[in-house]
Amino acid sequence: MSNATAIHCEKLTKHYFIGLKRQRIEAVNDVSFEVKSGEVFAFLGLNGAGKTTTIKMLLDQARPTAGRAYLFGVDAARPEARLKVGFQPDLPNFYRFLTGYELLDYFGRLFGLPRPERNKRIEVLLKQVGLDGRRNEPLKGFSRGMLQRIGLAQALINDPQMLILDEPLGGLDPVGRYDLRHIIMDLKTQGKTIFFSSHILEDAERIADRAAIIHQGKMLACGTLTELQAVESGWQVEIEPVDIQETNWLLDSRGWMYKTETGIRIIDIPDREGMNEIAARAAAGSLRLISITPKRRTLEDAFLAKVEG
Ligand SMILES: Nc1ncnc2c1ncn2[C@@H]1O[C@H](COP(=O)(O)OP(=O)(O)O)[C@@H](O)[C@H]1O
Ligand SMILES: [Mg+2]
Structure with a gap:
């Protein structure tokens, strides 16, 4: 000390x-x-x-x-x-x-x-x-x-x-x-x-x-x-489909929440496996990655989780 x-x-x-x-x-x-x-x-x-x-x-x-x-x-x-x-x-x-x-x-x-x-x-x-x-x-x-x-x-x-x-x-x-x-x-x-x-x-x-x-x-x-x-609760990813059919199939089959704005899909991806999937598709050229934002808990979430747990 x-x-x-x-x-x-x-x-x-x-x-x-x-x-x-x-x-x-x-x-x-x-x-x-x-x-x-x-x-x-x-x-x-x-x-x-x-x-x-x-x-x-x-x-x-x-x-x-x-x-x-x-x-x-x-x-x-x-x-x-x-x-x-x-x-x-x-x-x-x-x-x-x-x-x-x-x-x-x-x-x-x-x-x-x-x-x-x-x-x-x-x-x-x-x-x-x-x-x-x-x-x-x-x-x-x-x-x-x-x-x-x-x-x-x-x-x-x-x-x-x-x-x-x-x-x-x-x-x-x-x-x-x-x-x-x-x-x-x-x-x-x-x-x-x-x-x-x-x-x-x-x-x-x-x-x-x-x-x-x-x-x-x-x-x-x-x-x-x-x-x-800093406990991660997933990522928010913005992508632009290149192959629209394949991208839509991917999103639907995974059951990820997403919304569409002027052709861009804004997706909530809950885990690393999902991130790997998106990265692989981007590398293969069926979609373009625009942004990745980790979703962090607010202090309030952390506090409530601790107090309840
Ligand atoms: N002088 C005291 N005599 C008996 N109990 C007390 C006394 N001071 C505080 N307490 C009790 O100790 C606990 C913690 O109180 P306190 O430190 O004032 O909490 P906080 O400041 O976080 O609101 C409470 O249950 C309170 O009722
Ligand atoms: Mg007090």
């Missing part, structure tokens, strides 16, 4: 015991993964999957029942592990009567930033999250989207190397999601590591380098987006 590893979790486990009968809730079970420095990592799962509990263990807000976590190589149970980390909680519950500016100033003081530096950072951050013009309004008048933005600015006050964001895109309208995704991508280009949780797969598809899928406390899959999506 090097410094290039931003997060390292080893068999992280959290069980809660509730009620008089001490009923056991296995919120997180044996979860291991790594986040590399500089990457955008999506932590995906349905509501109740164990995302927030995992994040709490990374931040030492919950003690693991078993297992360990490290931030930049430092045991997450030690306070210095979080010096370079900014955190945006799910549903930030901020002091409603503070203005955006005052909130950031408050967190800046918590981090011991001297006033001139605080002022400088707050200026930069308010611009970065697009709240420059609203700095003197109290948070109680903020929309959900504005609260998410000020929450992100708050997480950035100590100029952290890594951001841990719990459902940063939750409850936002499409424009809000778009804006926040762009802010996250900007932070990545500044070299920051971003770990965010979401139950919305589209978010990961658009901005994450890698993702993990957690379900009922267990890790189902972890990998690059291409790896998670």
Whole structure:
């Protein structure tokens, strides 16, 4: 585990015991993964999957029942592990009567930033999250989207190397999601590591380098987006028949789905054997190949397959 590893979790486990009968809730079970420095990592799962509990263990807000976590190589149970980390909680519950500016100033003081530096950072951050013009309004008048933005600015006050964001895109309208995704991508280009949780797969598809899928406390899959999506479900092939009769006979006898557009057949070919057949016919000159497109599953397909399986 090097410094290039931003997060390292080893068999992280959290069980809660509730009620008089001490009923056991296995919120997180044996979860291991790594986040590399500089990457955008999506932590995906349905509501109740164990995302927030995992994040709490990374931040030492919950003690693991078993297992360990490290931030930049430092045991997450030690306070210095979080010096370079900014955190945006799910549903930030901020002091409603503070203005955006005052909130950031408050967190800046918590981090011991001297006033001139605080002022400088707050200026930069308010611009970065697009709240420059609203700095003197109290948070109680903020929309959900504005609260998410000020929450992100708050997480950035100590100029952290890594951001841990719990459902940063939750409850936002499409424009809000778009804006926040762009802010996250900007932070990545500044070299920051971003770990965010979401139950919305589209978010990961658009901005994450890698993702993990957690379900009922267990890790189902972890990998690059291409790896998670790359299960081939066949190919779409466009051909132009040279020998129309032979081509039609081939398509009908194979039972492949196809449609015809201005003489071109667009065919769904489910397997490699079918691809070989098409290639052989093309080589023999009875049809011309125009295009071959592998059909990849969307992350949503992959997710549903994992969750159901
Ligand atoms: N403090 C707690 N006490 C008891 N059960 C909890 C506590 N926190 C979370 N849980 C349970 O652990 C599971 C995972 O919750 P959570 O980590 O919040 O999921 P997520 O953030 O993915 O929606 C849920 O079943 C939840 O009810
Ligand atoms: Mg949660």
